[in-house]
Amino acid sequence: MEVECLALKDLTSPRKSFPMDPEEEEEEDGGQSEQKENICTGRRKSTPLKSAESAIHSLLINRKGATPDLAHITHITPIKHTALAEPWTPTANLKMLISAASPDMRDREMKKVLFRPIENEKDKPASPDTVTEDTEVEDSCQFEAMEEDDAEKKPSRKQKSLGLLCQKFLALYPDYPSPHDTIWISLDEVATNLGVERRRIYDIVNVLESLMIVGRIAKNSYTWYGRQRLEVTLEELQRRGRQQGYHLQMELSAEARGAGPGREDDGGEGDGGQAAGNRKDKSLRIMSQKFVMLFLVSKTQTVTLDTAAKILIEESQDSSSHSKYKTKVRRLYDIANVLTSLGLIKKVHVREERGRKPAFKWLGPVEFNNSGNSAAIPPPEATPPMAGQDLRKAKMARHASFNITPTSIAVQRQVNSAPSSPRRELIGLPNHPVDYSRKTTGNSAVCRLQFGNSTDNQTSPLPPSSAQPTLLAPTLYPENLFSSSSSPHCLAYLPSLSQPSVVMLYRATETPDHIPEGHRSPTSESEEGRKRRREEREEEETVAKKKGTELEECDKMRDDPQREAAQCLQSGNTRTSPSRPALDEGLASGSEPAQPSHYLYVPNNGLNSLNFLLSAGQQPAGLALPHNSVPTLAMPYVLLPSAALSHYPLLASSLQQTVSDPKLSFTLPTMMSPAHFMVGAAPYGLAAEINRSPVTSPSTPEQSKLYVSAVAAAPQSPSGPRHTVSITTPEPLTPHTPKETPASASKAFFQTPCTLGGVVSATPASRKRGSAQRRLDIGHPPSS
C-alpha cells in the first residue's frame, strides 16, 4: 500500500507530496505522539466525500480536466490507510462506510489529493510572480526533499505550512466554478482529506472567507465561490480601505519609519484597558481584510508586516505591547501565507536603516474597472488624503463593522494637525459619539427592508452610503426563498426593533386556489407579460444604472459584504430571474393592484422567532409555498386578513415612504401601502441569509435543494455573515440565535473591534493568559 502511495506520488507529483509524507512517517513512528495532523493524513485518503459533494465534484473534476487521470488513479486508490485509520472524528466510521459505498467519491477524492501538486504547479506558472522568494526556496526545498528521502523524510515544517496546506485546499476546487454550481465544503471533510487538524482549516477558511472565495453556510459548512467574487471583493476592500484612511496610515507609517523610531510601539497606545471588543473583532477574517486593504491602498502595494501589525493593532485598540505586536505579526504571517497561496501577494523585503524588513507585495489586481464605481474613486495613486468629501463618504458608507474608523479619525487628526488627543479616546470607545457607534446601536430599532428585485431597490433612495444602521439590508429575492418559479408572495424580513421578523405577503391577485400550484410554474401569463414589460422598462433603467446599482448593492456589503457582494455578483441572475415574484412586479409597476390580501403571521416562537405574515387568501394547506422549496409549512401560523392588521403600527410602508422614512428603508410597491406588517421577533440574519443565499443561490432546482438541504442540515447563526437562514426549508430552522442582537449580527464582514460599541464593549480580557499560565492551569485544573 505504501508502495503504491509512494509510486503514485512520484508519478503525480513533482513536488513533495504533502499528505503522504506524514503518513509514511506515521507508519514509521508507529504513530507516536506525532501530531494528530500527521496521523490524520493517513486517514485522509479514506475520507469519503459527502454524497452531495460528489455530484459537485464530478463537475469540478470535469472542469478541471483531471478526469482522465481520475481513472488512472482510480485503481490505485485502494489506499487502505483507511484500515489503520481509526475514527478520527466521530463520523469517521460513517464516512468510511460511505466511502466504501461510493468508490467513485473516494476516487475522486484521491485524485484530488494526488493531483493537487500538479495543479498547484500548473497554477503557479500562471502567475510566476506569485512565487515569493521564499516560496521559491520552499519549492526547491521540496523538490530536493522529495528526491532525497523519497519515502521517509519527516515532514519538514514547511511541508506542513499553512501556505502549502492552503494550496492543497485551493487545489480541491475550481477557481471559477460555474455560477450554477453550488460547491459545498465540509470543513471536517477537508480537514480529514488534507490530513490536518480542523484548526488549520479554520485559519485558511477564515482568510478565504474574508475574500469571499468561500462563504460560510452553516456550522462546518462552507460554499466555494472561487475567485469569481474576488475582484468585486477586492474592489470593495480597496474602497473601504480608502474610506478607512488606510492609505493615510500607510503614509504616516512610512514617514514614521523614515523619520525614525517614531511611534514605534507607541507605548501610548498600549493600555490594554480596552481589551478589544469581542473575539470576532480580532478574527483572522477581519484582519485579513484589513491586511488586504492595506495593500490595495498602498502606493507601492507593498506592506511590511511591521506596518500592518502596527496599523492593525492601533485599530483594534489592542495594546501595543510587544507581545501584542508579536501576536499580530504571527497572525499576519498566517494570513500572508494564505494570500500567498492565492497568488495575491508575495514575500519580499524592504530595506531600512536597520536592515531589511519582511514585507509582502501585492500581486493581485489593484485597479478595478468592472465597476462604475471606479469612476467615483480615483486610483490608489491618485487618491488624495481622505478629505472632506471623502471622509463624509466614508462615514456614510462605512459599515458598522468598519465604523470604527478609529484610525481614520486618528489619521485625520494627524493630517489635519488637529489636536492629537489620545487616539484611544476616539477610537472605539463604545460610547464614543462617533457616528458608527450610533449606527450600530440603532440597529434594533431600525430596519431596512427591501422588497422585490434589487433593481427596484437600487432605485430606491436608500443610498448605500446611508447612515442607516445597516443591520439588515436584505434585498429579498423571493427566488431565493422560493427557489423556483415565481411565487406570488413576497417574503419580507423585518428586522424590527429587538426582534426582526419575517413577513410573508401574499397577493391574492390570482386565484388563490391556483397559487399553490401555479407559482410552481412560471408566473402566470398575465404576470409574465407584466413582468416582461416591467423588466424591459427596468432594463433600461437598470442598464443605465446597473453599475451604480450594483455598486449600491455592493455598498450594502458594508452591512454584510459577504452577502451583498455575492449579490452584486449574481445580481444579474437574480434580478433577471424569471422567478421574480409577483409582488416584485407589483413593485415595479406601481399601479399593480396586486395587493396582498392576507398575511401569514407566524408567531415569533413558532418558527424560531420568525414571524410571518402571509396572505390568507389561500387555504392554509395551500400556502402557495412552492412545494419544492417549502413542501410543508411546518410551523405554526395564523392567517390574518389585512384588515385584521390594520390597527397595528405601520412598520412597513410604501415605497414612497421608504425613501423618506429614515427609519424604514422599506421598498414596497405602492400597492402595498395599505399593508401593515406585524413585526415580530425574528432574529436578524434571516433576511440576511436569504439575501445572501443568492450566493449559493441556485438557479437550478437541484442546487436550490442542495443549498436548502445544506442549510437545513446545519442551520446556524453565528454572527453576521454566518447566519444561515432558510425560510424555504421545510423544517423550522433556527436561523439565528436570539442571543445575538441584531446589532451584533449586523456587523458581519467588515467588522472592527470597536464596532460592537456598547454591546460588547465590556468584553473582558479574561482570556488573556499566557501559555505558561495556561499550562499552570493544566497542571492545576482550574478550580472553577
Next chain:
DNA sequence: AGGTCCCGCCAAAGC
C-alpha cells in the same frame, strides 16, 4: 540570532 510559523491549549460561541 532573528525570522517564521506550527501546534494545540482552551475559552468563547454555538448548539
Next chain:
DNA sequence: GCTTTGGCGGGACCT
C-alpha cells in the same frame, strides 16, 4: 454539557 470556532502565544524550526 458537548461541539465548533478560533484567539493566542510558546517554542521549534529555518535562514
